[in-house]
Amino acid sequence: MRCPFCGFEDTKVVDSRAADGKKRRRRECTNCGKRFTTYESVEMPALLVLKKDNSVELFDKNKLIKSISTAVNKRPVSIEDINNIVECVESRYANSNQITSSEIGEIVLVSLKKIDQVSYVRFASVNKDFNDVESFIKIISELKNNDNE
Ligand SMILES: [Zn+2]
Numbered sequence: 001m002r003c004p005f006c007g008f009e010d011t012k013v014v015d016s017r018a019a020d021g022k023k024r025r026r027r028e029c030t031n032c033g034k035r036f037t038t039y040e041s042v043e044m045p046a047l048l049v050l051k052k053d054n055s056v057e058l059f060d061k062n063k064l065i066k067s068i069s070t071a072v073n074k075r076p077v078s079i080e081d082i083n084n085i086v087e088c089v090e091s092r093y094a095n096s097n098q099i100t101s102s103e104i105g106e107i108v109l110v111s112l113k114k115i116d117q118v119s120y121v122r123f124a125s126v127n128k129d130f131n132d133v134e135s136f137i138k139i140i141s142e143l144k145n146n147d148n149e
Pocket residue numbers: 003004005006007008029030031032033034
């Protein structure tokens with residue numbers, strides 16, 4: 001850490017404490033003896049998403065909220081429901097800093113299935129990359145079977 005007064009490279013930390021999630025450090029220049037304070041952010045580990053094509057991207061909370069919102073458009077699913085689903089995804093990061101995109105998809109699908117079946121089918125149609133009508137009919141007939149149980 002360079003001294004802001006004389007530009008000398010070597011400064012020492014004389015006091016260190018946490019403040020608002022940041023590290024507040026009181027430093028003293030070993031050249032001119034002047035003191036100054038620095039605030040250093042605590043680095044959060046990057047949350048990574050492993051995609052199907054083996055590429056990796058940073059977890060984008062807003063992107064996930066947007067894709068769920070699209071699926072639940074005009075359906076009885078509240079913003080609170082959406083936030084709960086996103087929290088559910090984030091909690092999967094507790095033990096590691098990466099998750100696959102299909103794991104994220106599954107968490108969203110399991111949650112939506114309980115809240116609103118139309119939103120569930122909509123999200124599945126985008127997330128599961130249906131290529132034909134049969135696979136779409138299959139997921140809907142699965143829902144029907146569950147209702148009869
Ligand atoms: Zn100095």
